Amino acid sequence: MKKKLHIGNLRSKAVLALSGLLLLGSCDFFRIKTEEEDPDNPVVASVGTAQLYLDDIDHISKEMATGLDSADLVNRYVQSWIKKQLMIREARENITLDEAEINRKLLDYRYALIAYEYEKKVVEESLDREITPQEIAAYYEANKQNFALKEIIVRTNYIKLEKSLPQKRQLERLLGNDREEQNNELKDFAIRYANNYFIEDSTWVKFDDIIINTPLTQNNNQVQLLQNERLINVDDETYSYYFKILEYRLQDQVPPLEFVRDEISKIIVNKRRVELADKLKRDIYNHALENNEFTIYE
Structure with missing residues (x-):
């Protein structure tokens, strides 16, 4: 059996969005008020004659991940339903609708969704995620060159220490030493004395992330600081902050x-x-x- 092939232009997102709203407004999911109410399926919300029933939101608790707040999810769903219904009502009151044209667009949208779901299923089942x-x-x-940095990144050792501790001199000695075994000693020191630390010298991190909640956030010339210093020490009223900069990359660098x-x-x-x-x-x-x-x- 031969089928006629229809070739057409893609519909705009705005048309699809409006069509989707109108579809939702006309389907059984948004039922119209009736004389008889089911006591086992009460109305949860209504906008004009459109009503949202308990059965319509029952799927939320069944599909939600463990640990999520079901009451919050239900509330957000109901609020979303109300906003859609208000938009549908506003649209019907303010624009003249060609029902035949809308139905045709909805049919196109339905077919596009079916094709998309099938494509997604086949592709995900065949997709090789192993990368060498x-x-x-x-x-x-x-x-x-497409990965030019938008922020400064560094490899660094970071130690936050109480200013009053006498071990500050020991820390400065460890940070100034480049021996291979120095890193293990530094880790032991951090575990024993530091209030906070980051000792992953093979890991690149954003400089802004590592200096957050330290006096360095007030420094307006971080580039000059990194270019001139390899061991940075700043204090506030309570703590001393040490940064040993092992390597850095600036904005716009690869x-x-x-x-x-x-x-x-x-x-x-x-x-x-x-x-x-x-x-x-x-x-x-x-x-x-x-x-x-x-x-x-x-």
Whole structure:
């Protein structure tokens, strides 16, 4: 059996959104008030003649993840329903609607949703999420300029210590020492004496994240500070803050591979997802073409 192929332009998001609202307003999900009320299924909210019933929100508690506040979720759902109903009422009162055109757009929207759900299911089942270090490194080398930094990042050791502690001199000695075993000693020191610390010298972090709640946030020339100092010590009334800067990158510089590894992994997986979706569409089309399953009329 041959089917006619319809070729049309994509509908705008605004039209789809309005159509979706009108669909919601007209379907059984938003039922109209009736004479008889079911005591086991009371009305939860109403806007004019449209009513939201307990059965309509029963799925929320069944689908919610453990630990979430069901009352809060239900309240947000009800508020969303009310806002949609008010928008539908406002639209009906202020614009003239071509019901046939709306129904046609809703049908297109329905078919688009069906196709999207099928595409998503097939793609996710076929998607290979395993990425080798070689793939990540190759993508980084080919696209490193696209990862220009928007903030300063550093590799650093950070220790927050009470000003009154006599161990401050010991800490300064440890931070000034570059021996390999120094890091283990520094960790032991931090565990024993520090109020807060970050000793992950192979990890790149945003400089703003590591200096938060320290006097360094008041420094207006962080670039000059990093360029001139490798061991930064600042005090407030109670604490001393030590930062040993091992390495840094400034805004607009290319970050090291380690800092963007996860981002590159997501990009590669998403490219595979797009390629699978395109292949699925081509395969379905070519199969239909080979079997004469559609006709384009002149």
